[in-house]
Amino acid sequence: MSDHDYTPKSKAGKWFNDRLPLLTLGAHLTDYPTPKNLNYWWTFGGILTFCLLTQIITGIVLAMHYVAHADLAFASVEHIMRDVNYGWLIRYIHSNGASMFFLAVYIHIFRSLFYGSYKSPREVIWIIGLLIYLLMMAAAFMGYVLPWGQMSFWGATVITNLFSAIPLVGESITTWLWGAYSVDNPTLNRFFSLHYLIPFLILGLVVLHIWALHVPGNNNPVGIDIKKPSKDTVPFHPYITIKDTFALLMFMIVFAGFVFFSPNVLGHSDNYIPANPLVTPAHIVPEWYLLPFYAILRSVPDKLGGVILMFGAIFILFVLPWLDTSKVRSAVFRPIYRQFYWIFVLDVLMLGYMGAMPAEGIYLVLARVGTIYYFAHFIIVMPVVGLLEKTDPIPMSISEPVLTGGADPALARKDNEKI
Amino acid sequence: MSKEEKKVNRRDFLFTASYTIGAVGLGAVVWPLVHQMNPDKAQQALATTEVDVSQVEPGNSITVLWRGKPVFLKRRTQEEIAEARAVSMSDLPDPQKDEDRVKDGKDEWLVMLGVCTHLGCVPLKDKGDYNGWFCPCHGSHYDVSGRIRKGPAPTNMEVPKYEFVDNNTIKIG
Numbered sequence: 001m002s003d004h005d006y007t008p009k010s011k012a013g014k015w016f017n018d019r020l021p022l023l024t025l026g027a028h029l030t031d032y033p034t035p036k037n038l039n040y041w042w043t044f045g046g047i048l049t050f051c052l053l054t055q056i057i058t059g060i061v062l063a064m065h066y067v068a069h070a071d072l073a074f075a076s077v078e079h080i081m082r083d084v085n086y087g088w089l090i091r092y093i094h095s096n097g098a099s100m101f102f103l104a105v106y107i108h109i110f111r112s113l114f115y116g117s118y119k120s121p122r123e124v125i126w127i128i129g130l131l132i133y134l135l136m137m138a139a140a141f142m143g144y145v146l147p148w149g150q151m152s153f154w155g156a157t158v159i160t161n162l163f164s165a166i167p168l169v170g171e172s173i174t175t176w177l178w179g180a181y182s183v184d185n186p187t188l189n190r191f192f193s194l195h196y197l198i199p200f201l202i203l204g205l206v207v208l209h210i211w212a213l214h215v216p217g218n219n220n221p222v223g224i225d226i227k228k229p230s231k232d233t234v235p236f237h238p239y240i241t242i243k244d245t246f247a248l249l250m251f252m253i254v255f256a257g258f259v260f261f262s263p264n265v266l267g268h269s270d271n272y273i274p275a276n277p278l279v280t281p282a283h284i285v286p287e288w289y290l291l292p293f294y295a296i297l298r299s300v301p302d303k304l305g306g307v308i309l310m311f312g313a314i315f316i317l318f319v320l321p322w323l324d325t326s327k328v329r330s331a332v333f334r335p336i337y338r339q340f341y342w343i344f345v346l347d348v349l350m351l352g353y354m355g356a357m358p359a360e361g362i363y364l365v366l367a368r369v370g371t372i373y374y375f376a377h378f379i380i381v382m383p384v385v386g387l388l389e390k391t392d393p394i395p396m397s398i399s400e401p402v403l404t405g406g407a408d409p410a411l412a413r414k415d416n417e418k419i
Numbered sequence: 420m421s422k423e424e425k426k427v428n429r430r431d432f433l434f435t436a437s438y439t440i441g442a443v444g445l446g447a448v449v450w451p452l453v454h455q456m457n458p459d460k461a462q463q464a465l466a467t468t469e470v471d472v473s474q475v476e477p478g479n480s481i482t483v484l485w486r487g488k489p490v491f492l493k494r495r496t497q498e499e500i501a502e503a504r505a506v507s508m509s510d511l512p513d514p515q516k517d518e519d520r521v522k523d524g525k526d527e528w529l530v531m532l533g534v535c536t537h538l539g540c541v542p543l544k545d546k547g548d549y550n551g552w553f554c555p556c557h558g559s560h561y562d563v564s565g566r567i568r569k570g571p572a573p574t575n576m577e578v579p580k581y582e583f584v585d586n587n588t589i590k591i592g
Contacts, residue, residue, distance in 0.1 A: 190456065
């Protein structure tokens, strides 16, 4: 994977590197040629790595004090909050860290959608990223169950019951997931086990994600292929490391703001009531990061249909690289797609809002419109706009727009030329 | 490739046999790992619950826990029974006669799992458009017989296996 020959200076380093080329890997990561025009939307990869490590470290600590038993879990979380030294801090970092993780991942995904980072030759990076996103949702869901409050219990009930919509085997699958005839102690126990496992699976996929990224190299705001290394690139260190660090510090300010000033604003007060299998809370809503999918689920007046559309809303992203027919990557040069992109962003935000509202009246109507548009964006807009759109001229290189202050039409490629 | 090599020979037989044995062995190892997640013997042992219903007045209901799930035991008034039986089958998404949801001669007792058949929430009693139950999670309406009338739930609330031990005691399970 090295782009160059590397020989350690010291004798010991050479001895070791001949046996395990870790130093070559380090040199590759340091020198890795990066497009020089990356903007701050590109700093979220580093931020996400920070989020994952934060969750793993705080999670390991919480597991030292938490008890995964239906009779003790709720009390043990309160014990962490009140008795354990700095337990409140570690738990609030972990619970708000989940929200920060999703905030960062959504920005990361929408950056990819805008600049066409999912397109050839980066489809595998995109798909691995989606697998990470799926595992993140599974981890977040199971983690939310662990405090064994009312929202934990009923969230677990509703989500596991999604599988009962599967014809014929649905009931057996839900019972198998529960290990009981309802959400109960065996369910809590296995969710704890899996909640501890999943972050390490994510970590493995992150390594693959970065590996796959380092094969073609980063996409960039202009979306054109660049020669590496060249005038268009800078070494990862120190140029990108310092930029990533600055962005991370800004992100940590927001993170700390939640942890220290409003640690419960993203949660639900119902989860401070111990789980009660006899009473469902009046308003049962998932965490904010799952609300758009929840709105899609509720907008369909049919159990199986709702479940299929909800999972379909995620799985359609896997074929996105093949639904987008445009040869131009970056939306900067796609005047029509750019507008649809922002409509799509608004559509997802609206669906999120509808997911938080009761499923009735105007909310239900808007949720249905939003659901139809969500799928239309991928199935109709992306293929059709890609074929019909007249794209703007694309610069020959990154240096050109940066150094001349705009694309010179004489140097620009025609939009129908191969990029 | 010569002609002899294309024929099925002893080596092909050995390959197929090895893969088959390997697959059977793998299955034999995987099955315990999968089946351990199914309800264990302790869970299965909680299979029956006896309920004393002597204190329940007509029109009222009680809720008990059976296998971790709420069970509604409702003692219905004559008007409620009449209302349930007057419903036309064509109005029901999951057609089922009220008579088939109760025990013969015990018409006033409706015993069913208090679990919405949509995604498992507990419906609220005396709510909704049909004088029965209403699920707050996703808006399913059930009638006085616990049958689904409106909303995303696909089927009527489930009637578990139960019997009258005597006039005042119901055994669920």
